[in-house]
Amino acid sequence: MTRTANARQDARDNTAKLQSAALVVFARLGINAPLEAIAKEAGVSIGTLYNRYATREELLEALMPGAIEQANSTLTEALKESSDPKSSLELFFNTMMDLQRTDSMLNAALHALPNTTASTNSDGCDELLAIGYRLLDQCHTAKVLSEDFGKQDLFNILWLFSKAICDPAAPNDWEHTIRLLIDAAWVRHPTQL
Template sequence: MPEPKSLRRDARDNVAKLRAAAMDIFLAKGLDASLYEIARAAGVSIGTLYHRFGTREGLIDAVIPDIAGSRLQDLAATVMAQDTARQRLEAFVKGMIDLQSEDPALNDAILRRYPDAVALHDICERSTTLGQQLVHDAHADGSLSPDFTDDDLFCLLWLAGIANREPHAPSGWQRVIEQALRAAWTTPT
């Protein structure tokens, strides 16, 4: 939610402090981090946070899409630099799981935990479209079993996202996802 330029200087400063605090805390703890903690870290009241951003989703849309978009664009560039459809799909899965593991806020975005954060949803939709295209390309070249669908891909990524959020997830969850993907190929590596 862009702020009008006519805000008083102290109000602009509060918005900047809230954005910085939200960025730090969301990236460290995920998108369900305490809004009270964000306001406290910014040195403002919770009322100021709500007055300036309206809702949690408004705050998410104000701070996360740029960072998420940048990270997902970097992943897309890495993926598309691969030589074969199989290598591209494998790089996409590995890259998405790495992002989910390293970045709680991006993991929450990929899991669509806040569907009313419209700007964030639009950015994640681009990665969904890329994943669908990668599955289609691997089907087209015959390297991926026709039984493996883009829904299967997103189920694997969703399972990885949930496991990344869960501190008591079984330690072998990544191996299970790797085995599921490995079984989807029509030819061994």
């Protein structure tokens, strides 16, 4: 192997080490973990990290597609078990919230979304949201969800969850409030009152 080929292989190896280490460190300490901790976990110098990723945002951008692809796969697999529109949308919310709680990269991607459903997200979150929007339409067609609960509401719930989960100063019962918002949107038939 030539010297140039060896250097390219070393760069690829360092990139893989840094990405793997970042996932470990971000899972343990959150996405605001010190970059030095990532370099140490990868067994490389901080200079090597900055040589490959000039900013934290560049590192996060490199990791997000994998996190979103995994979330999409997990969500799709979970929804195979669902039998009706209401349980499918409930499962969507529960699965997304569980994923956001346990996957700091996915939560970072959702956390970074613009505050509107009209924007497109190059990070692929639009695929996850499209699943939710499709389920929302199915619930409206089945008349089990209030027509007042729209795409922006679904988006807002996921966005609020992504913000609150990252905020150590968030009230203790914020998740309960989000679940009440979801529960209030279901259509109550006379037999359910």
